[in-house]
Amino acid sequence: MEEDSDSDNNSLASLKQQGSNKKNARSKSMPDSYSDSGSDSHASLKQRSSKKKSKSKSTPNRRSTASEVTPHIPGRSRPLMSPTSVLEEARARLHVFVESKILDGTGGCMYISGVPGTGKTATVHEVIRALNKAYEDGELSQFKYISINGMRLTEPRQAYVQILKQLTGQKATPDHAADLLNKKFTTPGPRKETIVMLADELDLLWTRKQDVMYNLFDWPSQRHARLVVLAVANTMDLPERIMMKRVASRIGLTRMTFQPYTFKQLQEIVVSRMKGLKAFDSDAIQLAARKVAAVSGDARRALDICRRSTEIAEKRSPSKKSNILVGMSHVDAALQEMFSSPKIVAIRGLSNQEKLFLRAIVAEFTRSGLEEAEFSRIYTQHISLCRFEGLTPPTTSQLASICSRLGSIRLLLVEHGRHDLQLRVRLNISQDDILFALKEKTNV
Numbered sequence: 001m002e003e004d005s006d007s008d009n010n011s012l013a014s015l016k017q018q019g020s021n022k023k024n025a026r027s028k029s030m031p032d033s034y035s036d037s038g039s040d041s042h043a044s045l046k047q048r049s050s051k052k053k054s055k056s057k058s059t060p061n062r063r064s065t066a067s068e069v070t071p072h073i074p075g076r077s078r079p080l081m082s083p084t085s086v087l088e089e090a091r092a093r094l095h096v097f098v099e100s101k102i103l104d105g106t107g108g109c110m111y112i113s114g115v116p117g118t119g120k121t122a123t124v125h126e127v128i129r130a131l132n133k134a135y136e137d138g139e140l141s142q143f144k145y146i147s148i149n150g151m152r153l154t155e156p157r158q159a160y161v162q163i164l165k166q167l168t169g170q171k172a173t174p175d176h177a178a179d180l181l182n183k184k185f186t187t188p189g190p191r192k193e194t195i196v197m198l199a200d201e202l203d204l205l206w207t208r209k210q211d212v213m214y215n216l217f218d219w220p221s222q223r224h225a226r227l228v229v230l231a232v233a234n235t236m237d238l239p240e241r242i243m244m245k246r247v248a249s250r251i252g253l254t255r256m257t258f259q260p261y262t263f264k265q266l267q268e269i270v271v272s273r274m275k276g277l278k279a280f281d282s283d284a285i286q287l288a289a290r291k292v293a294a295v296s297g298d299a300r301r302a303l304d305i306c307r308r309s310t311e312i313a314e315k316r317s318p319s320k321k322s323n324i325l326v327g328m329s330h331v332d333a334a335l336q337e338m339f340s341s342p343k344i345v346a347i348r349g350l351s352n353q354e355k356l357f358l359r360a361i362v363a364e365f366t367r368s369g370l371e372e373a374e375f376s377r378i379y380t381q382h383i384s385l386c387r388f389e390g391l392t393p394p395t396t397s398q399l400a401s402i403c404s405r406l407g408s409i410r411l412l413l414v415e416h417g418r419h420d421l422q423l424r425v426r427l428n429i430s431q432d433d434i435l436f437a438l439k440e441k442t443n444v
Contacts, residue, residue, distance in 0.1 A: 038298050048301050058299045066322075090256065095127045097254060101228045102131070102143050102194045105219035109229040113236045114258025116432075117298030120232045121200055128196065143194045150204030156212045159205055167195065182215070185225040194226045202233035206370045217253065235369030260297025263289050270306055279324070284309065284331045290370055291335055296432040308334040320400075346409055347437040353394055356385050356410070357402050362431050375403060376421035 032144070090234070101108050112120050123214045134140040144322040146166040148159050160177035164170055172180060197216075205212045217239060222225045261269065264415055266289035274280050288309070292302040317324055347358065360381035367381075379399055386393040394402070403425065407414035415424040427434070 003112075004124065016349045031098065086149060091123065093125070094123065094256065098127060098196060098228055098230070099134070099140065102141055102196070102380065105141075105194065105226055107194075107222065107225040107227045108254065108257060109217055110219040110232060110233045110254045111239060112230060112235065112256045112258070114236070115234060115260045116295060116430075117300040118260060119299070120258050121198070124198055124230050124232065128198075131196075141194070143196055145198075147198040147200065150199075150201035153204070156205045159199075159212050159216075161340045161398065163197070173219060178215070181219070184229055185219040186222045188224045192226050194228060196228045197230065199229055199231045201371075202231045203369060203371045206368075206372060221368060233369070234371075235366075237330045238369040261293065261299050261302075263293040266293050266297070266299060266302045270302060273303070274308075278436070279310070279326060280306065280317040281325055281327045284326055284328045287328055288335070295436045298432060301432065305334050305338060307330065308338060312337075339433070341433070342435055344437045345410060346411060347429075347434060351407075352391070353398075354402050354406060355401065356389070356391070357382055357406065358434050359428060360385055361412075361425065362434055365427075365431065372424055374421065375423040375425060378403075378425060379421070 016408050078358075094112075094240075097108070097110055112124070112332040114120055128145055131143070132142060132145070135142060144167070146163065148162050152155070153159060153162065156175035157178070160174050160181060161172060164172055164177040164181055167184075170180070199216050202213065202216070203218070216229055216231060218226050220229045239253055263286075267285055270280070270285050270289060276283075285306070288302055288305045292298060292305065295301075306326075310324075312333050313324045313326045313330045316330070347355070350358075357378070360378050361373065363381045363385070364377050365371060368377070379396065382399060383393045400419070400423075403412065403414060403423070406412045407425075410428050413428045418424075
């Protein structure tokens with residue numbers, strides 16, 4: 001919601017509009033720990049970039065692909081939280097990391113981790129827009145920006161196909177694309193422009209051979225690559241989990257970690273959207289913030305709840321839209337509605353062992369850092385939970401039947417045509433919703 005809105009009515013409408021797109025509700029990053037191999041200050045980078053300014057001006061006057069691939073994200077033009085030295089330094093570190101690689105003509109990889117809804121991807125977009133503007137102003141060499149998203153790929157190795165297509169326009173099979181990309185990034189050639197790649201939802205690019213993730217981490221370290229990879233995932237130690245520690249150490253990742261928002265931080269985020277307005281009762285904001293902080297710390301979820309609360313308040317008082325105060329009853333109704341979706345209701349109606357199986361999946365995803373697991377791994381987690389809860393463990397066939405049933409009601413996505421221990425399983429509902437449903441009411 002814009003801070004300069006003229007009335008409470010405008011603020012409510014603005015909040016509803018912003019809530020229509022979850023990506024627009026992503027909040028500023030709150031990293032609590034990060035390291036950066038590029039220790040140059042902004043001043044030194046400016047000095048270095050000025051030396052290349054004349055050279056940059058001589059290049060063809062066209063925009064880098066950053067502006068084409070990364071559209072402006074509404075609601076992100078100002079910080080959702082009060083500026084702090086930690087936030088400013090975090091954004092500067094990410095900016096300096098990428099800018100220094102472009103200026104030096106070198107490659108590198110930054111691994112950006114944290115739970116969903118903490119602003120990882122949106123922060124990358126902000127930095128790319130700033131770098132794109134620096135190029136347009138003649139302060140930075142030309143670079144090419146591309147992005148892939150694990151959630152939008154039919155299977156992990158399609159990442160090769162998408163990367164090659166964005167770089168060259170060429171179409172190829174996954175194997176052929178992988179060969180062409182490997183050759184491009186490992187062999188010397190004419191001076192190339194730096195490629196900046198966002199690899200989002202990295203958790204979903206897992207394969208048994210681990211080749212996709214390994215290449216994304218390894219290519220930037222090649223001498224002639226001039227490739228900067230910004231890898232975004234939910235798990236802090238994913239690189240160590242998919243590669244031997246020795247290999248992970250050799251690649252030398254720079255890291256940035258985003259922690260879940262606390263109750264106070266979520267409260268500040270919502271209040272900042274309502275600054276100077278009286279559309280929300282303070283107790284109502286606290287209720288929404290506390291509920292979300294207890295489950296996930298996802299700022300997008302908190303803003304969604306506030307948006308829905310606004311709609312409920314307007315519906316209950318259609319003749320007073322310009323003078324509505326959203327109260328605790330509206331937020332409570334929004335909470336009940338949001339967490340009473342058919343899938344959450346279905347979870348609450350499951351048997352103890354079925355609920356335990358969902359807990360086992362979440363536990364395995366947390367352990368592996370991936371969003372997919374083999375049945376055998378989930379079975380191991382399930383047996384451990386049964387022992388912990390003092391329950392009799394089911395047989396393999398019994399658990400397979402549970403898995404099949406949960407797939408039939410679309411709580412799970414189960415690999416088609418397989419019925420063995422290597423059967424691959426994904427969730428068809430967010431982990432937050434599962435944890436909320438089991439936390440609110442469970443017999444397990």
